Every structure is written in structure tokens, then in C-alpha cells.
Amino acid sequence: MKRIVSAIEVARLANVSQSTVSRVFTPGASVSEKTRQRVLEVAEQLNYQPNALARSLITKRTNMIGLAMKDIQNPFYHEVLGIFTNKLKAKGYSVLFVYTENEEIQQEEINHFLEYNVEGIIITDAMLSSNIVTKLKNNHIPVTLFNRYDKNLECNSVSCDNINAANEIAKYVDHLYCEKIVFITGKINTSTSQERQEGFVNYFKNKGIPVEILEGDYTYERAFFLTKELIEKDYVPDVIFGANDITALGALDALKSKEIKVPEQTMVIGFDDIKMSSWPNYNLSTWVQPIEEMVDETIRLLERNQRETGHKTVKVQGKFIHRQTTK
Amino acid sequence: MKRIVSAIEVARLANVSQSTVSRVFTPGASVSEKTRQRVLEVAEQLNYQPNALARSLITKRTNMIGLAMKDIQNPFYHEVLGIFTNKLKAKGYSVLFVYTENEEIQQEEINHFLEYNVEGIIITDAMLSSNIVTKLKNNHIPVTLFNRYDKNLECNSVSCDNINAANEIAKYVDHLYCEKIVFITGKINTSTSQERQEGFVNYFKNKGIPVEILEGDYTYERAFFLTKELIEKDYVPDVIFGANDITALGALDALKSKEIKVPEQTMVIGFDDIKMSSWPNYNLSTWVQPIEEMVDETIRLLERNQRETGHKTVKVQGKFIHRQTTK
């Protein structure tokens, strides 16, 4: 049904060899201007387009990057996705996209990437087993974890310096003389939630100030419920720090529904700076993850691995942005 | 640097021909159980994986679908993306993902898909020029517009029956005895906004009731601004119908910021039923687009075109869901 026009047909019509047609479509190859024009004309007329698959087979370069993503729920990752595809496109890569439902990427999804010979894999918001990392290493295909980190995994990782960020937030909260301090975690098995908790709680531990830890799961609904429950138990915190913005937004809405004044009675702080956080109705104070920078670093690590082996861990800083939910 | 293990190497080690190795990895091909086991073992040991590129070259099937998406801002499309990739994966397709910044998909993006010989293209939340549609038709590659429609374009289209939906909403509003009725449009050059406006406005036109049209652009910010402006001019509508949920949410927040009681003073209705609309703090009444059904239809149309030519337009119905922003 579908007939692919090949270089041979163009060659015949243009009265050149197939090699010459190929050269016309290979940047940098030497072809006389006259020949080039003729070939281009015929190609246009025949609707010819070089077959990337055949080309990849011989050049061993596919220009494809596998991108796996979880948690399509969190708007943060949509921004991430948009930036990744744009930057990757600008560098001439295509994106093979996989949406995964598990916290850990499955063998099946990785096989998929391998079959297509992707030149690199980016995993956002999910983890890999060390088995898979090893397998990938054997196949010499570089992997970068985006916004996740595991010191036992021998692969690249790019994330925010969560510990330091949470520490800064704690410092900020502390200078506001808060006593009743609440941290709502994200999914507790994620490095992001663990690190943010560590940075936040440790600061106060050193000062002998207790922090109430509530186990969330990075969803709005859970944070809403937890906060509501808190208020119903007559516990009105001075500040709630949510492990991400969605969490903080859930807490914020629960506070509002209970008619707690923000920031007067309770302050709320998030993490990510998703678009919604700056909506007039929320105006959430939060930690800005520098997505662009993180994406750039991720791509840089991947490209670096095309020349040399080994893996690197990159932590970017980001910054606190003060809006209306903190004093 | 990267060395691909080929079927030849497996064949040598397993003491069979390369053809046999190939057969082991071709479902339905006849191989003796004994041979199969031996080959599988060696393959495992060598970390062998059939090369999808080489396979595609000869079978003329790539199992790749090109998915182009705009407006990564609207959460509706994230849900769409998640469902598409899952359903496509379940059918054995890979997704080549492109994020586009223009309302109209560019030639460049399409070329990209063509080079990789995708078996079908899905365009969500964006349009195509008729030029490109023609080119695609010449290349026999089926296209389906998702949530967009243009009667002049000779390609498949799947969308909600927006006219009827908006008509139903109008009917609902009407039985509540509203007089001051506002419609906030989306991007005015989109079929979705146009159709929703048509269905809504025509109903009232027939009754001689005027509808105030405000030109939005499918963003929260714009809707917030327009609504705020309205209230500041002392015009408090009985109902605001936003062309999508994000628009309605912007209007809703503006109303709240002006301390207008919802739904008592002003009712608000959206379209899409994104996750946020059911957040406790919003509880937006809206029209549910049946995404799953729409995605299924889209894939069905694409697969249909592998057997027969021609194009179809599918309209699904969806339903109104009453929450707290309407009486």
C-alpha cells in the first residue's frame, strides 16, 4: 500500500548514480552545484525523502533519544517534557516517548528503546533497577535520571540540590519564628521527597525544634485530606512545607476551606514553581527548580557519554521565590 | 563505541543459520522447540536483541506512530498524552513525539515523521495546512486530527460534538432563568472554540436572549483578567461559560477574588473535565470529554487506513457533570 520512493528512482530520473543522490542529502559531501540542483529538483518532484531507518542502519546513528516519564499528573513534568522535546529537536534528535505507570521503569520499556537503538535514555520521575542499569551499560547506551538520584546506581543523574534547598527553606521559616512546623512528604520512596525532608528536618533538629511529618504521596488530594484532618484536630500549624507544589496547593486549599488565614495564621511553601503556583488565587511561595538548566545538563551528560564512559551526578541550585503564602 | 550484537553472531554460537535465529524472533515462524531453546539461550548470553530498524527496512512496517502536540499548558492534553501512549503501546506501537509551538504543524515536523516512516500521525490540539495533508496523502500516511476539525481538510478527525454539547449546556443554563449570560471564548481560530460558541450562542439567539462574548485564548490568566474587568465595571453575570476548564477556572478565581458568591450570584461552567476541576476548592461544573473513547476512535481510524483509503469524521458525545459551581 505504501510505496517508498528510493534514491534509485531519483538517480535514474536525474541521470546520476544512486551514490550521488545520497551525497546530495549528506551534508558536507562533495557534489557539483549543477548536479545538486538537478537531483534536488527530481527529488522534489518525486516527493523523495531519505529513509532515516536505512541511514541509521549503516551509520549506526539513529538520532533517537528514549524518554520515559511517569506521573503525567504533575504539571511540573509537562513543562519538563515540553522543554526536553524542544531542546532535543534543536539538536537534531527525535524523541521516542514512553509513559510508564510504575515507579520503576520496566524491562519491557527499556527493551523497546534498545530495539530501536536509541542513543540515550532519559528517565524522568522514575527509577531503574540496578539490573537494568547494568544491561544498559553492557549495551553502551547512556542513561540519565532526571530529578531522581540513587547513589548505588551507576548512571548519570541530574536534580536539584534538594537537601540544600530544603535547608534554605528551613532557614527562612526559622527567621519567621515558627513553632508549629509541618512537612508533608511526597511519595516516600522517592529521592526527591527523602532529600527535601532531610534538608528541612535536619536544620530544625540541630536547633531542637520538632517538625511534624505527614506522609503524603505527591498528590493534591492526599495533602488536602491531611491538612483538613490536622485542622479538625485543632492543630493549626505556623507553616506547612509541601514536598512539591501540588502538595502545597492541596494544603493551601484545605486551609482556605477551613477559613484559616494564609499567611497570617499559617504559611505555606511548595517546591517546583509550576505555572499554577503563580495563579492569582494561589500565589504560592515556593522553590524554583531551574528546569531549563536541568534539561541542558541532562542532554550534556548524554552527549558526553558518546565520547567517554563513566557517569556523573549533577545538582543544580534553584532559588526561593517569595509570594503571598509566606510573610 | 557501541557494538550491536547481530543475529549472525548468535547463529555461529548456536550452530544454526542466521535465518533460524531470525525465525526464533519472528512470532509464528516454524522452529523446532529444541533449536528455539538453544538460540534463546545464546541470545540471552550475548545480550542479543533484534534490530528494529533493520527489520522495518525489510518488512516496511515500523510500528511507529508520530504524535504531535501543542499547548502543553492545558492539563487536558497531558491526560490525552498519557492515554495515547498507553493504548498505543498496548497495540505494539512506539510513539515518536513532537511538541510544536505553532497552531499549525510545520512542514519540518512532518518531514521528520516521514523520514522515520511512521505508520500514522496523530495531531492533537493543532492544525495542518491543506498542503501538508496533500503531501501526506501522496505518501499514503494516514493522519488523524484529535480535538480539531476542519471540513476542508481531507483527513480523519475525532472530536467532541461541541455544538451539541454547548447546546445542551445552554439548555441547562436556560432552565435556571439566567439573563446575564457570558461566554468566554478560547483561541478564536480553533474549531473547538468556534463550535462551542456556535452551539451556545445559537440556542439563545433563537430565544432572543443576548449573550455577552468575551474573547479569551484558552488561558487561565486571560480569563481571570476578563472576568475581573467585568466585575469592576459592575457587571455581575448570572452565568459564565468558559470554552474550556482552564478558562472557567480563571473566571472562577476572579469571581472569588471579587467576593462574588458562586453559584448564588454567578454560576460557572467549563469544558473538558480536567482533574483539577474536581479539586475540592473548585468543584467546577463542566462538560466531560470522553477521552478514552476519543483516543480509541483515533487509533481505530488510523488502523482502518492501513486497509482502506478515505477519511472519516467522528464526533463523540460526552456529558454534563453538575458540581458546585452551578445551581
Place this chain on the structure above:
DNA sequence: CTGAAAGCGCTTACAG
């Protein structure tokens, strides 16, 4: 600057 030829890693008639 250009052509003939080898080869990338597969599938699939064809023959046995």
C-alpha cells in the same frame, strides 16, 4: 566530482 560495489542487520520466498 562521480560511479561501482560492499555492507549495515534483518525477513522471507525457495528448495530440500
Place this chain on the structure above:
DNA sequence: CTGAAAGCGCTTACAG
């Protein structure tokens, strides 16, 4: 059930 061989559409030394 299995192997030898042709061929998918390209790139790229090699030779001229």
C-alpha cells in the same frame, strides 16, 4: 524444520 540467497534503502571507502 532449516539453510543459502536475494533484497530493503541507505553510506562510504575506493578508484578514476
